[in-house]
Amino acid sequence: MLRALLGRWRSSLRLLRPAHVEADHAKISVTQLGHRYANKVVALQDVDLNVRSGELVCLLGPSGCGKSTLLYALAGHVQPTGGTVSIDGQRIRGPGPDRLLMFQEAALFPWLTVRGNITFALAARGVPRSQRKERADQYIRRVQLQGFEETLPHQLSGGMKMRASLARALAVDPTVLLMDEPFGSLDAQTRIHMQEMLQSIWMRTHKTIVFVTHDVHEALMLGTRVVLMAPRPGRIVRDLEVHLPMPRHPEDAALTEMVRHVQGLLREVERNTLPEATPPRATASTTASTHTLPASGLTRPVR
């Protein structure tokens, strides 16, 4: 019995390994990022994060730990008070066409139809008029909203709105998609459905996605990497790669096991008893030996 438990614990550790991404291999590179709001709240402190191209990184943490702030800094909507954010080695100084932010609300333009919302966004990105409709319809199909092209947003359900919003985001084809709890306001059923949809879209397009959530299951269901954050001051305490093949199933046993493990970590974060993760470079060799990592570094998660 005890041995079985221990075995499971080990397996979940084997599937969740500390991530080490060198800055020069990274698509998004965040160094020493700090942000202090006007009211002196330190929302972020000394945040280092490197995201490879094609990764789906989930930022996970209790409310108020600075997940949104970090995401907005990546989007360029928040000017951090310290540190830098670079995309492809270029330091960013504001919102740009390479990045797109999605919010918890679908935030569709209420006076435009589903298709109109997408073509309007395409027009803003300079897509020629002749291609807009076709491209819009292509993405409407991809989120399974065909038949609702001419529907106004207020006539859609919450999940459908979110799908339309996702179609709009995908249609403008940003290289980095930033999502702030996009499924947070949906019911459990719709949420799972949306997760599966996002997963299949990600598997097809290999977009770089940074996804904020405070739902552990969602993070492990979607993420190739899960970044655990802690509040006061907002910082990263764990950066784990999820070695579970995609597509994942919501009731997968290994997934459930990992969820339990990460929930434990999260509880410690909330109680503020989680020891700081020692700097990755110092522990890289020891972790590697205990968890039998290949010496050449981590293999990319299986898809």
Add this chain to the structure above:
Amino acid sequence: MKRDAPLKNYGQKLGLMLLLLGAWEGLSRLGVWSPYLFPGPVTVAKSLWSMAVDGRLLDATLRSLGRLGRAYLMSVAIGVPLGLLMARLAFFRNAVKPVVMGLQALPSICWLPLALLWFGLTDTSILFVVVMGSVLGIAIATEDSVQGVDPQLLRVASTLGVRGLRFQFGVLLPAALPGIVTGLKLGWSFAWRALLAGELLFVSGGLGQLLTVGRELMDVPQVMAVMVAIILIGITVDRVFFQTVEGRLRRRWGLEGTL
């Protein structure tokens, strides 16, 4: 909004109307006041009919509405852009808005003496009063509704890279449109009031003058008949035009439940 029994609803309204008219008729027949000073609805209706038949009513209405139309268009053409500027530019917000708010406190008819000194006893004077009476309200309502645009939509526009004119006319204006239309409706009722106040004060050939003439002839039925006509015109424009436009807009924008 309930739509369960429109017929019953109308029936109720009609019944109440008839009851009120009956009470009015009865009161005038009672003879407490002289029938010259307090005519009943039948007499008033007769007077209205005779004015309608001899063309005086139509003439006056057309003149009044013509003036109103011109002045109102001018108010919209100035008020909406002014409101947009007040909402978007710091200079207008800090320097112009307080002035607009201050002047808005002035009842529109107070502009008349100034208008008469500047433009004399002309149509221009009345136009001026009407414009001053409605333009500020329209500007303030526009400013208000632009300020009140859902910040989420602005953020989305920004992340989608919607900028410049496409932003002003493709996001900001439509997002503020329901509020702006409400402001236009309000502006219209201000303009209508200002117009009649202006027309009452000097010979102008509009509905206001028809009222004055009635008073000079001590023709109470005519005065009441013109009042009824003014009410009917006001309600018609409000119901037929503004409510329809506003309702459609609000439904399309999803601000009102549709079943």
